[in-house]
Amino acid sequence: MASFDGPKFKMTDGTYVQTKSINVGSSTDISPYLSLLREDSISNSNRAVIFDVNWETETKPSKWSLSSVKLSTRSLCLFLKLPNPFHDNLKDLYRFFASKFVTFVGVQIEEDLNLLRENHGVVIRNVIEVGKLAAKTRGTLLLEYLGTRELAHRVLWSDLSRLDSIESKWEERGFEERLEAAAIEGWLIFNVWDQLSE
């Protein structure tokens, strides 16, 4: 049965985030993991799924293609390494992104949304740029322009030393530490969203 059986990381408030990293092949069935995320999002939160994406470029002038996707809820973090080109089984991901059951929450995603639509036809119907919302609800213009770390710093004031420590020496980090940074970032934005939507 599908489960988030990857490394488990302790956050600064003492809770844990369970992770799962999948190297998506042509026969990988990712739908059970997406279902677990949806269930956790509906049961334990404001129906939010935090997402982030990475891109790779291969040609000149450069054309970007989606290389990985990270999806987080309060206590889960799924990291999908995507094949190039995509396999048919990625339609489950397409349908997940198009769903209106949950709200997809991201930071500095304007370019990502354009690239997702133009390069891959991915449509996210219910999506929010959390920095813009923070800027408006807090009346602090600057929040719109910050990355994940700075945004979390100014909204949550939590301890970010572990994240800084991993990201400042990124090239020297192994896969598990990078996964931990991803889990921390997802958890931070989940908490930013949680505070803003109260």
Add this chain to the structure above:
Amino acid sequence: MASFDGPKFKMTDGTYVQTKSINVGSSTDISPYLSLLREDSISNSNRAVIFDVNWETETKPSKWSLSSVKLSTRSLCLFLKLPNPFHDNLKDLYRFFASKFVTFVGVQIEEDLNLLRENHGVVIRNVIEVGKLAAKTRGTLLLEYLGTRELAHRVLWSDLSRLDSIESKWEERGFEERLEAAAIEGWLIFNVWDQLSE
């Protein structure tokens, strides 16, 4: 004679929503059902019809085509499963959407309106994104970015446990439970609109 003779679901205020689900074939005449919806909308409400749509993708890079349409009034809910490609009898649906007799009300429909126009040439002349209206009239920015469930939660404060229960385990639900969730969502947005337009 046409009638909404599908399952009847009890809402949290004790009223019932009568449903009809139609698998639209090349000779199905949907116009009597659309007429009943319009009549109910004109007689029993503010001339609003709540709508939602679903999409299916089949090719890479993905091209989305409309796979189903849900139309709700105060006490009716019509679910149309659409063929691919469309038959000529769907012109009745095109004309219904283009009508100015009623206002079409939806949640997070910006992408849907684009896809309807670009992929199918469907024009909805009198349409409103209810979350934007809620955000402005209530002065609560967040409302613009929420999905159906969260929007209803913050405007109506009604009991949403039945909806959560169905949607959190979506893959395990049968057709009738899914239809019930559709009817509940339509009924919720009808009530959100009703409150906002008072």
Add this chain to the structure above:
Amino acid sequence: MASFDGPKFKMTDGTYVQTKSINVGSSTDISPYLSLLREDSISNSNRAVIFDVNWETETKPSKWSLSSVKLSTRSLCLFLKLPNPFHDNLKDLYRFFASKFVTFVGVQIEEDLNLLRENHGVVIRNVIEVGKLAAKTRGTLLLEYLGTRELAHRVLWSDLSRLDSIESKWEERGFEERLEAAAIEGWLIFNVWDQLSE
């Protein structure tokens, strides 16, 4: 001599609207009727002409073509059923719409203006979406999103039962009742405009 010799309908304030319905053929001269409308608009009102249009679709993916036009002043209502394709005599209608002598007033016309320009090259140089104006001048956001009936209801508070009665059973109505509904809608928007422009 041209005259509005169709049915005459009594409005709720006791005044009458004189109608004329024309099935435009290749040799029909519509210019005398347009002149009478302009004269009535200049003599008896704020130089406003209320307009509405209907569309028909024939192909897949659908391409819409203008099938009828309704033009109203305080006491006149002209209904033009248009041929497909258009004849040369419709240039009179093109010139009428392009004129700056009067202001063309409509409800939920954004899509109509796009289709008129893109599909037919019709340009309306002096045009106003009356719902937007109502929303701004009254400070009631909702007014921007309503159809004719609801807009009139909230601005004029007049008796709309006759209109509701015709439109709720639209399919069962004959041509004269449909013409009466058109005349009532034109008269309502004329009065909405009249109130707003005071």
Add this chain to the structure above:
Amino acid sequence: MASFDGPKFKMTDGTYVQTKSINVGSSTDISPYLSLLREDSISNSNRAVIFDVNWETETKPSKWSLSSVKLSTRSLCLFLKLPNPFHDNLKDLYRFFASKFVTFVGVQIEEDLNLLRENHGVVIRNVIEVGKLAAKTRGTLLLEYLGTRELAHRVLWSDLSRLDSIESKWEERGFEERLEAAAIEGWLIFNVWDQLSE
């Protein structure tokens, strides 16, 4: 020597507007008249030239071409009937419109500016929609949407019966009366601009 030797019309304040109407042929030199307009605009006013244009359509789907141009200052009104297609001597008109010495002032010109650029490559670098300015400076939203007559009515409160009388029976009017209406409209907008720019 070039002079405005056409009919001279008395305005409601007792002043006169001198007119000149020119049927522009391939050898007509319009530049002396444009110079006189510029000189009058610089010497006697706020460097404003009031302009209006007319369009003719000949094909289906319709393509509009500029058929006449009206240019007014405080006391002059030039009416140019343009050939189709244009002759080379119209470059003087192109340069006049592109000049930054004067501000071109018009009513409901958004569509006109689009058509001028797209269909003829005419660029007006210093241009203002006077209704928008009136709406903002007076705080009366409605002013943005009115035609010449209604705008003048609400800003100047002058007697408009002569204009109404000519325009309500437009088809029955001869050329001189139509020229008088053009002169009155130009003079009215000149005075609207003059009041707003004080």
Add this chain to the structure above:
Amino acid sequence: MASFDGPKFKMTDGTYVQTKSINVGSSTDISPYLSLLREDSISNSNRAVIFDVNWETETKPSKWSLSSVKLSTRSLCLFLKLPNPFHDNLKDLYRFFASKFVTFVGVQIEEDLNLLRENHGVVIRNVIEVGKLAAKTRGTLLLEYLGTRELAHRVLWSDLSRLDSIESKWEERGFEERLEAAAIEGWLIFNVWDQLSE
């Protein structure tokens, strides 16, 4: 050595503007003059360069090409008459416009910026429409829509009779008087900018 050795004009405050007019040929080196302008802008002002452009049209439908450029600082005014087509030595002008060392200041330049980019690939990275700035900082909406003379009139209240005298009889003026008008206009806008940026 390059110097501004053209006519020297006295402004209304007693200072002088030194001019240089260059008919740019294929071997003309304009870079020393551009360097002098930059140096003067950096040493004697807020790093502003006032610019204006002229266009010529040759074909139907008209295509505009840049025919001359005027660049002004506090005490210098450079007038470049450009060849058609451009020579390679104009790359110096391209680089000058693309520089971020100075701010390019103009009046009613929106159309000019479009034409520069579309017709010539000229990019001005640091540019400001001074009328818009004046309108906002002074709270006087009208300032956005004025030409150079009227804008200067309302911001500076200086004596503009010399400028009016030259421009009202433009066709009768020789080259030196036209150059004087150009120098005056540049000097006026320099002073408008200087006041606004205090």
Add this chain to the structure above:
Amino acid sequence: MASFDGPKFKMTDGTYVQTKSINVGSSTDISPYLSLLREDSISNSNRAVIFDVNWETETKPSKWSLSSVKLSTRSLCLFLKLPNPFHDNLKDLYRFFASKFVTFVGVQIEEDLNLLRENHGVVIRNVIEVGKLAAKTRGTLLLEYLGTRELAHRVLWSDLSRLDSIESKWEERGFEERLEAAAIEGWLIFNVWDQLSE
């Protein structure tokens, strides 16, 4: 090992900026320098990287290509002279710009962002125009339109004589002085950002 071993310049507050200038060839590995920048940005500041770009044009109508890039943190300044056409090793730069770990901060970069995307496919996902932010947070409209020097002048009030002295005689300066100006400009904007983000 990679290090910023170019000239070291003293800023007006007594701190030093260490520079590195690289002429990027086909086998140059720029990634260690980008890593050092990221580390410095994460460890010593608000995760900001100040950037500026230069363009070169070679054809008519002109097509711009990126010729150099400058990247600054609090104490480092990297100057990359780029080859034309680009080599594969520049993908490291593409990935650096696409990263969300840091915020890219620039002055008057709107045109640059357009050209980067259109001409090179470079995507900067987390980017801010610092002048716009300054204008809004300080309530001083003018700040949006200034170049680096003037913006720094009005936000920091520091001594800019060294920068002015280099830039006013730009053509006569050698490479090291130009590099010093680049380092000063980067340091100034770093401090502007630092003040604004407090």
